[in-house]
Amino acid sequence: MNQRPVKVAVLGQGYVGLPLAILATEAGHQVVGYDPDEVRVASLTEGRSYVEDVSDVRLAAALLKGYKASTQPTVLSNFDVAVITVPTPLTEGVPDLSFVLAATDTVADFLRPGRLVVLESTTYPGTTEELLGPSLESRTGLVAGIDFHLAYSPERIDPGNPQFNLANTPKLVAGITTQSLSMALDFYSSIIEKVVPVSRPREAELAKLIENTFRHVNIALVNEIAMFAHDLGVDIWEALDSASTKPFGFMRFNPGPGVGGHCLPIDPSYLSWHVQKSLGQKFRFVELANDINDHMPAYVVQRLMEGLNERQVPLRGSKVMLVGLTYKPNTSDLRESPGLQIANRLDALGADLLYVDSHVPLTTQIECVSLSAETIADMDAVVILTDHDDVDYRLIEQCARYVLDTRRRCYGPQVERL
C-alpha cells in the first residue's frame, strides 16, 4: 500500500461492496461494512461469504485483520472514506434511488469536515452532483467540495471472472473538485492497480452506462441474428466463429436465453429514462435491445416445445431438466435470471421440471438434482441455460435423448442449439 491507512466505511455488503471491503482490509485500511440485512451481516460475522469472489478463507483473514460487518450505523463513526455500494434497481420501470438516498442519510449522520464520500452504485449522469451532494449538504450544513469531498467511481466487477478482479481491473475515478479527485485517487490507488482519473462525475457515470448498454445492445443483436439463422438453416455458432477470425473491427458476443443480473436488464434503462426525462427523446437502441432480450426466454420455451413436438412428446407432463439457473456461469446470482423465467413458463405449461445447478441455494420451488446417467436418461429433454464449468457435458451428450443447448457446450445428433 502506498498511502496511509484510513478508516473506510463501505455501505452495502453485496457483490460490489464486500469485495471492496475485503480488498481495502487486505491493503491495511481499517474497514467496516454497514448493511441493514441481518442475515448477510450474521453470515459475514460467522465467516461465511455469499459472494464467489470472496472466499471464506479471505473473509476469515480479513476478520482477523479487523474487518467488521454490522447492521448498526454507528460503525460509521469517525470514518475517513465512505463508499456507497447499494442497489440501484428499477421500480415500475423507473430508476429507484431510494437505497442511495437512504445510504446518503446514514453517511450524513457521521460526516465530518475533510472527509470523502464516494458513490459506486451505477446510476444516470448527474446523480452525484445533483442528488448526492445537495442531499449531504442539506443534512449536514457542510458544503460539498469545500467542507467535505465527493467522488464517483463506477464498479466494473465481473463476478466469477477468473482473469479480471477488483484489484486488476482499471478503475475510473471522478471528483467534484480537484481535491475531491485527488483524495479519491489516493484511496483507490492504495487498493487497485490502475486508477483512471475522469474530469467530472457525470462523465464517469455515463461511461459505466455506455459499457453496459454496449453489451446489452450487442447481445440483443446476436440474439436476433440467432433467431433468424435458425429459421434460415444457418449455424449461428459457426458463423460467429468465422466472423471472429477477423483481427480488427469485430468483437464477439454470443447468443443466449436472455440477459440477467443487476446490470444489463436495468442499467441501460437508467440512461433511456434520463434521456427521455431531460431531453424528451427516446433512446431507441435500448428499447429495441430490451424488446429482443426480454423475448429470449419465451423463444427458448417455444424452441423446446417444437423440439419435443418433433419427438411426439407434448410439453405438458414431459420431464425436463434445466441445467444452470443463474444468469451467468460460475456464480450464484439469480437476480433477473432468464433461467427462472423459463422455469416459471415451463412450470405454468405443465412440464415436470428438475434443475442442476450447484451454485444455487436449495430454496427454489423446483427440485434440484445432481447429474447422473440415470436421471439424464429419464428426461424427455435437457435444456442447457447457463454453462457452469462444473457440469459434465459429456455425460449429458452420452445419456440424453434430446438436448436444447443455448450455450454450445454439447455436441451430437440429439443436440439442438439456439
Ligand SMILES: NC(=O)c1ccc[n+]([C@@H]2O[C@H](COP(=O)([O-])OP(=O)(O)OC[C@H]3O[C@@H](n4cnc5c(N)ncnc54)[C@H](O)[C@@H]3O)[C@@H](O)[C@H]2O)c1
Ligand atoms: N453485481 C455486479 O456485478 C455489479 C457490477 C457493477 C456495478 N454494480 C452496481 O453496484 C451497485 C450494488 O450492486 P450489488 O450487486 O453489490 O448489489 P447487492 O444487492 O448484491 O448488494 C447491495 C447491498 O446493499 C445493502 N443495502 C441496501 N440498502 C442499504 C443502505 N441504505 N445502506 C447500506 N446498505 C444497504 C443490501 O442489503 C445489499 O446487501 C448497484 O448499483 C449495481 O448496479 C453491480
